[in-house]
Amino acid sequence: MAAAMPKQYLPLNGKPTIAHCLQTFFSSSRIASVHVALSPEDDFWSELISEITQVSEIIPEAKSRFFLHRTGGDSRADTVLNTLVAMRSQVEETDWILVHDAARPGLSVALLDHLLDSLEHDAVGGLLALPLADTLKQSHAGANSESKGLEFRVQKTIPREALWQAQTPQMFRYALLKSALENFNGAPTDEAQAVEALGLQPKLVVGSVRNMKITYPQDITLMEALMQIPS
Secondary structure: OOOOOOHHHOEEOOEEHHHHHHHHHHOOOOOOOEEEEOOOOOOHHHHHHHHHOHHHHHOHHHHHHEEEEOOOOOOHHHHHHHHHHHOHHHOOOOOEEEEOOOOOOOOOHHHHHHHHHHHOOOOOEEEEEEEOOOOEEEEOOOOOOOOOOOOOOEEEEEOOOOOEEEEEEEEEEHHHHHHHHHHOOOOOOOHHHHHHOOOOOOEEEEOOHHHOOOOOOOHHHHHHHHOOOOO
16 A cells, blocks of 8 residues: 555544454453554654544543553464463463454444354354455466566456455454464464364354445545445
C-alpha cells in the first residue's frame, strides 16, 4: 500500500484504523485481555497514542485489559509467536487466543460474538471466512510492485466451489496455536495454515464483507461507507 503511514494508523472516520479494532474488542465483556503487537521500530503508536487511548476513555475498563508488546517479527507468524511467548504468564494453556489483523477495522461486536459462539466448544478452533464469489484466474506470475509493465495472461480458470477467503480473527487455544507456529516448516500465511499442518481442520465461520482488509488507499473510502451500515 503506497502510504507513508502504515495502514493500521490511517485515519478512518476521525480516528486511527487500529482504534476501531480496539474498541470492538474492548466492547465485548467476553474478551479477557487485548494484546497489541508492534514492531520495535514503530514510532506511529507513540505519536497517535493520545487518539488511540480515547477508546479507554469511552470504555473505562479497557485500561486493565490492555497490553502492549514490541514483538513484531519478520513475518506475521513470527509476530504472533513472539507475542504468544511474551504473554505466557498471563494465560492458561487452554485459553482461547484470537489473532486479528489491525487492518480489518470493520469487525463488529456482533460478528465477534458469532465467531465466539461458533467455536466456543470446538475441538480445534477456526476462523472467519467468506465463500468466494468471484471467478478465479491463474496467470504465469503474481502481480506485485515489481511487475509494473508486465503483461499477464490467463493460464487457467480455477473452480471457486468450496473455496473460501480467510479473514480474522482466527481463534485457537493457546497451547495448540503456539505449537503449530513453532513446528511449521517455513512461514505460514495465517494461523489456520499452521494448524492445518498438524493434521487438523479449522472450522470456517461465515464472516462479513464489512470485515474486509484495508489494502489499497481507496479501501479507506469503501470502509467508511461500509461502517455506516448497521452490523
